[in-house]
């Protein structure tokens with residue numbers, strides 16, 4: 001599915017664990033006292049670069065490692081018009097002790113694709129025999145929606161979450177040349193039995209690994225039809241919403257300057273009363289998130305949308321809809337009608353309750 005060799009795959013619990021595992025490998029490995037190592041030498045902390053729109057399973061561990069004095073971190077802002085990172089900004093953030101760059105392949109809230117391939121190409125002049133900058137990409141959202149190849153992206157690490165592409169709730173980490181002397185390094189985060197060649201202890205979850213294999217096989221053989229099917233249904237959704245709501249709707253991070261996943265639609269209905277949560281509470285058919293699923297109870301605007309350049313009064317109203325490979329045009333008609341009725345119920349509460357009573 002991703003053009004990797006089987007020996008380069010480690011099975012683990014999901015995307016969060018894979019991301020944590022990569023980041024934790026690049027922390028300062030020696031005990032420091034006030035910035036000094038075992039002798040009297042000043043130790044420069046490893047430096048990690050990431051973007052300001054990563055999933056919390058990247059940002060939270062990085063903030064913790066930074067607060068514990070084990071790494072230095074630069075969060076690079078994304079371009080507010082393309083909603084993607086600028087490769088030049090990442091290159092400019094490189095320091096002599098930069099050891100890792102982690103950049104997601106597609107954002108989970110906006111679907112905007114990030115320039116991982118371009119970054120790996122432009123990173124080549126910075127690679128020296130005595131110093132390497134490793135490149136990790138969190139591909140959780142992209143796999144199953146667009147073709148993903150580690151060869152094409154030329155990354156050292158890639159995060160996979162099975163449940164994002166109809167597999168079971170399990171994950172895997174791709175590690176380039178794992179176990180070879182010039183392969184990317186990996187250290188276990190969970191210790192115990194010697195499973196997964198000693199890289200991830202704990203009895204293998206065989207049934208889920210088989211399920212992940214089957215889901216990967218389906219993606220490999222069908223990715224192009226999945227991609228075009230998702231795109232036509234998502235575009236129909238956006239066209240239908242646009243027709244129904246006209247100037248009352250704002251599509252977030254949809255711009256001719258950016259490329260998005262084919263399944264994701266993030267929009268806001270304009271006006272103070274139309275918070276994403278309020279609309280969804282009035283919906284009778286659809287169930288959706290207002291941001292990342294992990295923190296969709298929030299009433300505040302999503303930091304990812306704010307960091308992507310969406311104004312706060314619009315971001316606070318955001319609703320994220322994703323279509324799946326079985327979503328039909330008829331499903332979209334029902335969903336759009338449902339959102340329209342929810343909108344009307346908030347816009348005209350009295351007349352709406354009268355008409356539903358009748």
Ligand SMILES: Cc1ncc(COP(=O)(O)O)c(C=O)c1O
Nearest residue numbers: 014015016055057108140141161
């Ligand atoms: C981009 C991204 N990375 C990581 C994760 C975390 O994956 P998991 O739920 O498998 O731990 C998610 C899941 O929402 C995600 O969207």
